[in-house]
Structure formats: C-alpha cells, structure tokens
Amino acid sequence: MNEAQRLVDLIPRLRRYARALVGDRATADDLVQDTLERAWAKLHLYRRGTDLRAWLFTVMHNVHVNRVRASRPTDTLEEEMPELAQRAAQGDALLVRDLDRGIACLPPEQRAVLLLVTLEEMSYEQVARTLGIPIGTVMSRLSRAREKLRALMQGQPVAAKLKVVK
Amino acid sequence: MSEPRSDISEADLQAYADGELPESLRADVAAWLASHPEDAERIEAYRRIAEDLRSTYHSVLEEPVPERLRRTVRRAGTRRAAMIAGWMIVGAALGAIAGWQIHSLQPSAAATGDAAAGLPRRAAVAHATYSPEVRHPVEVGADQEAHLVSWLSKRLGTQLRAPKLESVGYTLVGGRLLPGENGPVAHFMYQCNRGTRVTLYVRNDVASNRSTAFRYSREGNVDVFYWVDSKVGYAVSSGDISKDYLLNVANAAYQQLNPP
Numbered sequence: 001m002n003e004a005q006r007l008v009d010l011i012p013r014l015r016r017y018a019r020a021l022v023g024d025r026a027t028a029d030d031l032v033q034d035t036l037e038r039a040w041a042k043l044h045l046y047r048r049g050t051d052l053r054a055w056l057f058t059v060m061h062n063v064h065v066n067r068v069r070a071s072r073p074t075d076t077l078e079e080e081m082p083e084l085a086q087r088a089a090q091g092d093a094l095l096v097r098d099l100d101r102g103i104a105c106l107p108p109e110q111r112a113v114l115l116l117v118t119l120e121e122m123s124y125e126q127v128a129r130t131l132g133i134p135i136g137t138v139m140s141r142l143s144r145a146r147e148k149l150r151a152l153m154q155g156q157p158v159a160a161k162l163k164v165v166k
Numbered sequence: 167m168s169e170p171r172s173d174i175s176e177a178d179l180q181a182y183a184d185g186e187l188p189e190s191l192r193a194d195v196a197a198w199l200a201s202h203p204e205d206a207e208r209i210e211a212y213r214r215i216a217e218d219l220r221s222t223y224h225s226v227l228e229e230p231v232p233e234r235l236r237r238t239v240r241r242a243g244t245r246r247a248a249m250i251a252g253w254m255i256v257g258a259a260l261g262a263i264a265g266w267q268i269h270s271l272q273p274s275a276a277a278t279g280d281a282a283a284g285l286p287r288r289a290a291v292a293h294a295t296y297s298p299e300v301r302h303p304v305e306v307g308a309d310q311e312a313h314l315v316s317w318l319s320k321r322l323g324t325q326l327r328a329p330k331l332e333s334v335g336y337t338l339v340g341g342r343l344l345p346g347e348n349g350p351v352a353h354f355m356y357q358c359n360r361g362t363r364v365t366l367y368v369r370n371d372v373a374s375n376r377s378t379a380f381r382y383s384r385e386g387n388v389d390v391f392y393w394v395d396s397k398v399g400y401a402v403s404s405g406d407i408s409k410d411y412l413l414n415v416a417n418a419a420y421q422q423l424n425p426p
Contacts, residue, residue: 004240007239011235012226012228012229015226015235016223016226016227020219020223032235036235036238036239039426040238040239042426044377044378044393045395045424045425046426047417047421055426058426059426062426099218099219099222100222103219114219117216118215118219119219123186124181124184132425139177139181143176143177146180146212149215150208150211150215153211153215154211
C-alpha cells in the first residue's frame, strides 16, 4: 500500500523530531509508535494529495500533548526549575551549554515551534497549520524560544532569565 | 534611490534568520544589521543554534529504524487489508443471494451492521422535509450562530461546530433540533446565492464506537455524503446540486469537523 510505504519513509524524521522534543530515546520512540498507530486509525481523514509530512506532524503534536497531559499535569518548565535552582545553590557556574539540556528548558509550546522551524525547516505557515495556531503566535514563540536558548547557551543565569521571560 | 528602512521589526529579523523574509525586504534588513552589531550578533547566534540543532540530531536520521516501529505500520496495514477483504466477501455473498450487482467495494451500511447504519436515510429525509421551507427553514437563524451551536451542543451532549462553507459558496442559514433514532439530532442548513440548499445532519448516538471512512449514498433524489468519527455521525445532503459539487461541499465540512 502506497501510504504505508510513505509512512515508513517518514519514520526517521518523526524520530528525529521526537528525540529533540522529549529527550530520551525510548520515550521518543514510544511517541513515534503512538503517532503511527493513531495515523493509521485516522488515515481516512488524511486528504490525498496534501502534505503527508505536515499531517503526520500534526498527529504527533496531538499525541504528544495528550501524553504530556496524561502523565504530568504540571508544566514542564515548573518541573525543571528546582533542579536549576539547586545548581545555583551549590555555587555551580550555572552554565547550561549542552544544547539538549537547553532545549529541555524551553516551555513545550516554544520547543515545538523552534524544532519545526529549525529541524524540519518548515515555513512559518506550515508550522501554524501543523500546530493549529496563528502565524503571529508561531513568530512570537519562535522569538522567545531563541532568545531563551541563546541566553542559556551563553551561560547567563538561567533561573533569573526564565522568570523574566515567563 | 531610497534610504534604507529604519523600522525593521523583531519579526523581520527572525524571518531573515530563517530565510522567510520576502526578497524585497532582505536588503533593508541586511543594511540594518550592518549598522546594528548587537542585532547582527544575535541573529548570527540564532543561525548557529539552528545549525547546531540540525547537526546534533542529524544522526537520528541515519539510525536504523527500530523493528517495532516498522511493525506498527505493517500490522496496521494488514488489519486494514483484512477489513477491506471482509467487506468484499460480505458484499459478494449478498450479491449472490439477492442477485444484485455489486456497485462498490463496500456493501450497504445496513447489510454489515455498520456504525453508520440508517444515517444517510435519516439525513435525506430530514433534508427533503426542511430544505423546501421558505418561511421556516430553521428554528434558530445564523444571526444567533453562537447560541444555536451552544444550544445544539448541549442537547446532543457533545461540542458541535457549524463548519464555514463560504469557500465553496454556501452560507449558514441556521439550524434546528430534530428527533433521531435514539435521541436528539442537530440539523444545520446552508444556502448558496442562487438559493440551492445543503444540510448537515449530526447525531451523537452511533452505537458502535467506530469510525468509518467518507461514504456516499443516493436516497431517492437526495445525494448524501456521510462519515462517522467515534460516536458522532455526520451527513451532508442535497437534492439540488450535482454529486460532484456536493462532494466539494462535504469535503470542506469534513476537513473542518475532523481535523487529524
């Protein structure tokens, strides 16, 4: 079946995005698996001839939001805060240079926009359609995500910065 | 020769970093960056972050795809093929017994005890009943759309939406509540500027909790496209326009009512 092959062909891209989105490999592949299952169940809603990649990323986004909602009711950002604060208390240099960790520090909705624009190289309009948000929101989230990440990579005080931006 | 623009926005800078800025503005932003080193440095940092992200995660693309993920697609594909084969067998059996021609891959809804049984018939009857009405086509008009939608949503016990069909030439006239097989049904009416009408029939009592693909049925002189998403059954009907055009309208409704 044609669509099956196209789905299989897109798996590496789904995995790459999922890895950057959730961090560890096993959780990322679980997300991809749930996405593929849901995509199959909903394939009759996919309109032939339109962008299958964008549609799949929409499915993945919805699956991810549901999983996050189900597994941890608190905001990711809130959860990351104590650890960062603790580092400060220990008198650590409070530098977050690792990109992986930097991304993990972004609020989920900003992370999604940044990754779709940079990793998937989607246009702002494609991102807006994929995530179901206005294009202006795409741009403002992108801008905030980048500024935060830049500050993190430069080793500026993270906790203070996060509070300001939030 | 015009002066370089001085009203470069943050959005312009971001778009510049992503190559999303229209050609006509690129030179202006480049000129701005040349005279604003702080911004230039910042935009350069954004570009570097994008590059770092791509190179950090590039290796994932080259990893072999885990077998369990491939299996997910294959397994689902097999299930789907088995389902279609099942329909064909039931259809063939029915055809043999009744001596009918098999019109399509899928036999009629009622024959298979399908989730959508009775939906196109009931939708067609509702269409034929209300669409010729001149003075009272609807109970609540489109001028009170928000009220209409929240009222029908409440009665059906699920959040409804009246799709926007302007892109295919139809505007909402209004809607009404109808009695269905097992409970209330929502009925929305649309009209084009030549006066042809299309109705959308929505019920929330489909017994089997199963989704179906988009389907077509001809009921008397009414054409009906219908589908089921979980418990909610939708049918788009018309007797005035060609089947092809109605398909357009139904597709527009379908896309809005069933986002992936």
